[in-house]
Amino acid sequence: MPADLAVIGLGHLGLPLAQAAVSTGIETIAYDPRLSSDLAAGRLPADEGSLTAADLRRMLSAGFRPTANPAELGRVRTAVICAPTPLGADGSLDLSHIGDAARALAARLRPHTTVILESPAYPGTTEEFLRPLLEEESGLRAGRDFHLAYSPGRLDPGSRTHGYTNTPKVIGGITPACTESAAAFYGRITDKVVRARGPREAETVQVLETNYRHVNIALVNEMAVLCHDLGVDLWDVIRCAETKPFGFQAFRPGPGVGGHGIPLDPNYLPHHSRTPGHPLRMVGLAQEINHRMPQYVIQRAATLLNEHGKSARAARVLLLGVTYKPDLADQQGSPAHEIATRLMELGAAISYHDPYVPHWSVLGRPVPRADSLYEAAAEADLTILLQSHRTYDLQGLAVKAQLLLDTRGATPVGAAHRL
CATH class of the missing domain: 3.40.50.720 (NAD(P)-binding Rossmann-like Domain)
Structure with a gap:
């Protein structure tokens, strides 16, 4: 069954994004081989503090579909990568989870899909790390065949004041068209979109x-x-x-x-x-x-x-x-x-x-x-x-x-x- 959105990575960024999307009626699947079966059964990760079990039940009843099947990634209009980027032993960010997410998506990437990275990343990660992985595996070209953009995660977990809707979303695409495509998506779930130069x-x-x-x-x-x-x-x-x-x-x-x-x-x-x-x-x-x-x-x-x-x-x-x-x-x-x-x-x-x-x-x-x-x-x-x-x-x-x-x-x- 096709979906509007695939959230890849269901940690502290992915789950709130999925919640915001589902609450506005966006058909959402969520891909995370580690957590999908538990979430589908209504069980939250032990350290997930921003959502409650009741929140998850409401999401599931509204059509939220956690999945461990990467084939479903090939049937979405927008894919947002929210993979974790922990610090490595040398003090640098470990981008391996982004790489895994990119390869899972790229093998099924279709033309006209909008791909957005939200994971914490160094300047240059989207263009120099993510883009080559997506292009090499899919045979498609970013900016021509599919849209590619970055949007920093801006969440204040547990806040009663600043939620997903009323927190402005910053977006930078590799082309103006990529920026506008990402802006069109986030405009469905946030009150304000801020366009960066890139x-x-x-x-x-x-x-x-x-x-x-x-x-x-x-x-x-x-x-x-x-x-x-x-x-x-x-x-x-x-x-x-x-x-x-x-x-x-x-x-x-x-x-x-x-x-x-x-x-x-x-x-x-x-x-x-x-x-x-x-x-x-x-x-x-x-x-x-x-x-x-x-x-x-x-x-x-x-x-x-x-x-x-x-x-x-x-x-x-x-x-x-x-x-x-x-x-x-x-x-x-x-x-x-x-x-x-x-x-x-x-x-x-x-x-x-x-x-x-x-x-x-x-x-x-x-x-x-x-x-x-x-x-x-x-x-x-x-x-x-x-x-x-x-x-x-x-x-x-x-x-x-x-x-x-x-x-x-x-x-x-x-x-x-x-x-």
């Missing part, structure tokens, strides 16, 4: 947006350390600073930086895309600062324990919230894993609580999950709030906990030791 510009939009987040988080993380040393309440500083109506956007510190948005440093670009002598030095420094935050949390925890006559060795430490973002199950890049690892290496006995994570392992060992939050906090020598889920009664928790370190500035003033 795919490189669209790809670089993602580089800028992602690096902007990491650089500003790094700045406020450094401010957190400085303000603690000076005895200044950073959270009050931010509260006051964000009243400035121009020239300032508030970011807040934390125990580390998680999420799917990976900072892209030109030092790790593919060789032909590098700009020798012009690295984004601030991005490298931001990564260094943000990577230090889990260790800083450990230092603060050890100091607090010591000030209360206890040692980190054999201390009972309760970690609250192990996901990367509040009110989601997604643990991608969460600093909780490194913090737990370091505490275990110090000899601490750790446990955790997270309403979205029923099971959690560190160093290959399951971490005990607290059934009763208040009892666990009362028994622990130290409780560390790593993620402030809405379900947490932080005022009540501060009363019950023997010692509470709040890395998110979410507890009432004076109720806990803040980062």
Whole structure:
């Protein structure tokens, strides 16, 4: 059965796109050999936090068709590649999943199909990596026989304000006709389409947006350390600073930086895309600062324990919230894993609580999950709030906990030791 759209890759980008498309009446198939059978049966991936089981049931009843059969890719008008691009061992993006998606699609690619890449990618990926794969396998030529474009993923998982429809979509095609074809598709599911000059510009939009987040988080993380040393309440500083109506956007510190948005440093670009002598030095420094935050949390925890006559060795430490973002199950890049690892290496006995994570392992060992939050906090020598889920009664928790370190500035003033 033909479909309007094929979403290739059903992770944090693909599933919300499919949901938005299905909700507007677009016939949608979703190709992902790893996840298709579970999704077809109504089972979400364990770490999928942006959709609920009820959302998936509604999608399936509206005609959403997960499939592991690549033959179905040859019967769609638009194909959007949302394959993951994790960091490789050398710090560069691993494009192998994009390659697999491209080969599966190219073998069935028909003329006049619109192909769009949404995966995080380096400037040049669409034209220099994806295009040759599609052309060689299909025998078709991009820009003449089929349309090819890039559109950076712009999602704020769990946001009640910014959804797929009201978030502008940036598009850059390899020809003006490719851009317009992609714009016509996204115009069906978003309120506003922004046309970039080409795919490189669209790809670089993602580089800028992602690096902007990491650089500003790094700045406020450094401010957190400085303000603690000076005895200044950073959270009050931010509260006051964000009243400035121009020239300032508030970011807040934390125990580390998680999420799917990976900072892209030109030092790790593919060789032909590098700009020798012009690295984004601030991005490298931001990564260094943000990577230090889990260790800083450990230092603060050890100091607090010591000030209360206890040692980190054999201390009972309760970690609250192990996901990367509040009110989601997604643990991608969460600093909780490194913090737990370091505490275990110090000899601490750790446990955790997270309403979205029923099971959690560190160093290959399951971490005990607290059934009763208040009892666990009362028994622990130290409780560390790593993620402030809405379900947490932080005022009540501060009363019950023997010692509470709040890395998110979410507890009432004076109720806990803040980062």
